[in-house]
Amino acid sequence: MRNLLRRSLILPVVLLVALALGTAAAQQRGQRGQGGQQAQQNAGTGQFEILPIRNNVYMLAGAGGNIALSVGPDGVLMVDTGTAANSDRLLAAVQQLQRQVATNGLPAWNFAAETRSNLPRMISPPAPPKPIRYIIDTSLDPDHTGGNEKLSQAGATITGGNVAGNIADAGTGASIIANENVLLRMTTAQAPFRSLPTDTYHMDSMKLSHFFNGEGVLIIHIPSAHTDGDSIVYFRGSDVIAAGDIFRMDNYPVIDVERGGNIQGVIDGLNRILDLSIAEFRTEGGTMVIPGHGRLCDSADVAYYRDMVTIIRDRVQDMIKKGMSLQQIKAARPTKDYDPRYGKTTGPWTTDMFVEAVYQSLIPKK
Numbered sequence: 001m002r003n004l005l006r007r008s009l010i011l012p013v014v015l016l017v018a019l020a021l022g023t024a025a026a027q028q029r030g031q032r033g034q035g036g037q038q039a040q041q042n043a044g045t046g047q048f049e050i051l052p053i054r055n056n057v058y059m060l061a062g063a064g065g066n067i068a069l070s071v072g073p074d075g076v077l078m079v080d081t082g083t084a085a086n087s088d089r090l091l092a093a094v095q096q097l098q099r100q101v102a103t104n105g106l107p108a109w110n111f112a113a114e115t116r117s118n119l120p121r122m123i124s125p126p127a128p129p130k131p132i133r134y135i136i137d138t139s140l141d142p143d144h145t146g147g148n149e150k151l152s153q154a155g156a157t158i159t160g161g162n163v164a165g166n167i168a169d170a171g172t173g174a175s176i177i178a179n180e181n182v183l184l185r186m187t188t189a190q191a192p193f194r195s196l197p198t199d200t201y202h203m204d205s206m207k208l209s210h211f212f213n214g215e216g217v218l219i220i221h222i223p224s225a226h227t228d229g230d231s232i233v234y235f236r237g238s239d240v241i242a243a244g245d246i247f248r249m250d251n252y253p254v255i256d257v258e259r260g261g262n263i264q265g266v267i268d269g270l271n272r273i274l275d276l277s278i279a280e281f282r283t284e285g286g287t288m289v290i291p292g293h294g295r296l297c298d299s300a301d302v303a304y305y306r307d308m309v310t311i312i313r314d315r316v317q318d319m320i321k322k323g324m325s326l327q328q329i330k331a332a333r334p335t336k337d338y339d340p341r342y343g344k345t346t347g348p349w350t351t352d353m354f355v356e357a358v359y360q361s362l363i364p365k366k
């Protein structure tokens with residue numbers, strides 16, 4: 001009788017567990033199907049991905065090169081502006097992000113209590129978002145500067161000191177900051193006037209003259225790397241670095257030799273990023289690095305990339321010392337063990353083009 005009672009109790013429990021597991025599996029299959037459909041829709045519409053990194057700093061991907069955003073009570077600072085074709089959608093995405101983070105300076109409570117109330121938030125709608133104030137160009141490439149004209153004209157330059165008021169009516173829009181070589185080369189290439197940098201620097205670095213959204217912003221020139229006008233941008237409070245195209249996760253570094261690029265400059269730039277970075281634990285975490293293309297990284301990713309570029313440089317240098325020609329070096333494939341991760345045989349920047357740029361960087365200049 002006791003065994004019969006035990007079996008009578010166990011059987012319903014087994015049935016309920018089986019039913020629950022079957023329902024959960026069906027839900028997971030449905031979610032996976034919905035996720036796949038959503039991913040296909042996102043790919044079809046070319047939606048942007050906005051990733052919150054730390055404090056007021058965000059990374060936006062999908063507009064060309066990666067874009068860093070500082071969004072807060074002082075307005076918006078953008079590092080690069082993507083391609084011209086995406087500028088309208090990019091502006092809409094930035095404005096939407098501003099609306100989402102606007103809180104009138106009130107803490108984001110999701111509930112009320114004896115010591116706090118949601119009433120101020122309910123009766124006081126957020127103030128209109130501040131405009132785009134600054135755009136910083138890390139290079140002159142069209143996938144990083146293509147949206148300059150549209151985004152800058154949607155912003156405003158707000159002055160202080162001996163100059164009063166808002167001078168957006170002067171047609172300046174947001175300030176566009178870059179190394180002076182970017183302005184020179186964009187002017188030579190006859191880029192649209194409104195897309196040109198309005199403020200340039202020619203020294204090793206430039207600081208914004210004031211805190212922006214609660215932190216200092218440092219712009220550092222990396223000479224003769226991807227080009228001769230590269231900059232990296234360091235958000236000191238958030239501990240985030242926007243690296244531009246001297247560091248990318250989807251390809252070997254693009255070295256524009258005709259515009260002053262050099263393999264050694266790329267390595268020096270990667271080492272400068274590592275000098276600024278502090279890992280949270282065993283090279284992981286800590287300082288976050290936004291590459292020119294690809295996923296968000298930390299200092300370990302930069303170190304691996306630096307080591308890869310250094311090894312390939314040394315291999316090509318050794319082959320040059322042996323008297324090998326460019327074609328012989330390409331045939332020897334000095335990048336062979338890294339090609340599965342970074343190599344490309346088609347597209348705007350192939351492995352052969354990278355090897356040739358390294359070779360041109362290293363051969364003695366006549």
